[in-house]
Amino acid sequence: MRLFAAVLPPTGAVDELAVAVDRLRALPGANGLRWTGRDGWHFTLAFLGEVDEELLPAVEERFGRAAARQDPFPLRLHGGGRFGQRALWAGAAGGLDAMRLLADRADAAARRAGVAMDEHRAYKAHLTVARSRATGPAADLRPYVEALAPFEGAAWTVGEFALVRSNLPVHGVPGARPRYEPVRVWRLGH
Template identity: 60%
Template sequence: MLPSTDAIAQLRDAVAAAPPGHGLRWTGEASWHFTLAFMGEVQDDHLPELHARLARAAAHTAPFPLRLHGSGHFGRRALWIGAAGGLDALRMLAERADAAARRAGIPMEQHRRYTPHLTLARARDDAADLRPCLDALSGFEGTPWQVDTLSLVRSHLPVSGVAGEQPRYEVVDAWPLTGH
């Protein structure tokens, strides 16, 4: 799920104003998204069932408002921006995406409460000091946008070994949210 163009522009400005954060690798705008359910490697024979089940999940979900809001971290290795607005709808869509994958035969990690986030930076090690960036982004409030699409995204992880290479993300398919 992708933020609106305006939300990305606001976030770009907030990130540019944040302190550099020694030891952090900032993610590129092209990778800014909300992961609803991480599926890992999906075998081709699971894709038709997964597509059908994700289409049903989208058909049962009405569009909802969302905005980028606040910041946080996972351990000392990942800095993220959070979300506000239609969080109940977002969490329900995440649950439906997870269930769609499981029912399509895709082994999923242990189920945890969904934490909506967009990863901004990753630390090379546990020595990075995230506090200045967290302080700078803590009051961030983005402009609301309407979430109206569920997308299946494939990650292409770096393989060249070139320093600073970023993952690439490809939208495989997308379904409009049409529920009431």
């Protein structure tokens, strides 16, 4: 199964971001982007990729330990950015050092559980809201980043993280999106 560790923003934060994203979708050229669904908005901490089901108990045990060592921390959705012309994202503010530490712990936990992880990179907290389409010229994401820059969401306390299963969209089905389902959730500091 295809898995990742994530912080899932609460409904209120998702609702606030949805208002901002609706404004972005009204900008010229927005139909040239693939917009992610609000039901899938998350902050990926560590991407595990395809994981053999036999490793799942070890992953869950290690993630439980990582969660127990991490105190809850404040976070809010804040501004945005882009990765080249490929992806548009909302950013975060608040306990970013704690978020990076949780990402490092999730990555290390997966490695210790036997998951063959990609090369470890510096963590950048982001929540993807749109991607360039695979065909055609890449969209200029700069106007969207500028429009998202003043966005400030309300703060919340990150008190848990989740192991999430990614179900890829059916190939060839127009408008199909990945579906994400939490496999297990751990409370932080417990």
